[in-house]
Amino acid sequence: MENPLPSMPAATESFQPTTPKGQRTRAQLLAAGRRVFDRNGYVELKMGDVAMEAGVSMGALYRYFSNKDEMFLSLIGAIHEELFTASRAQGVDFGTQPYEALLNANRGYLEHYSTNRDVMRALVEATTVDERYRKMWWWMRERHIDRFVALLAKKHGITQVGGIDTRYTVEALASLTEQSAYCWFAQEPLNKAPIPLDVAAEVVTRAWYNAFFNSPEPGRS
Structure with a gap:
């Protein structure tokens, strides 16, 4: 069972268009916001x-988002839900194929993190200057941890390690x-060379698997 943490902040007061044109405009503004967050960071x-990037007036932008936090919350909220889903093993039973399930889940997480590296990098920056984002980041982290702790107990009866x-x-x-994803993808230009996604997934999966099952992954020495 997940901890009874408060729900993640959401941009519930931002304008939610009902027409296809309005929905496309909002999506275009969010896409423009992502590009600006990528270039300039949160601060x-x-x-x-954002208005200049999107090619709209300030009045048009403020119709959809009253400030940058409302826009950022909209981006983070959608990305976290997708990240939470992507990091769940698809089509593999953790109970009978733990290594394969871990690899599947880790690859899903890392791939989605890589795709959204711009917003994730801005989120890390935001946590250092705004308490709301620090709590949001912690909520996101706890949600993933709660799920896996419960899964270990349910599927393998593992409640302690050593x-x-x-x-x-x-x-x-x-x-x-999380830190590996940040260093490999959000700060990719600082790396000597990009890390292939499959390699990244296998590296972290070995650590997860060996920590709980205390043996080399299947088929490896």
């Missing part, structure tokens, strides 16, 4: 930059995966 982003509560190990591995 330096100005709504005027006599230590499983949650601590899951928290450490979640940090490893």
Whole structure:
């Protein structure tokens, strides 16, 4: 069962168009916002930059989003739900094929993180200057951890690792995966060379698998 944490903040007050044209306009504005967040980061982003990027007036932009936080919350909320879904093993039973399920889930997470690296990088920046985003990031992290702790207990009866509560190990591995994704993808230009997605997924999966099952992954020495 997940911890009873508050729901993640959402841009519930932003204008929600009902016509196809309005929905396309809102999507275009969010896409423009993503590009500006990518270039300028969270702190330096100005709504005027978004309007210029989207080719609309400030009045048109403010009709949909009253400020940059409302726009950013809309981006983060949608991406987190997609990330949470992408990091669930698809078509593989964790109970009978734990390595394959972990690999599937980690690849899904890393691929979605890579695709949304611009917003994820801006979120990390936002957590350092705004308490709301620090709480949001923590909520997102806890949601993933809660799910895996429950799955370990349900599918394998694992509640401790070496006599230590499983949650601590899951928290450490979640940090490893998240920070690896940030360094590999959100800060890709700083790397000596890009890491292939399949390699990235296998590296983190080995750490997860060996931590809980204490043996080499199937078919490997």
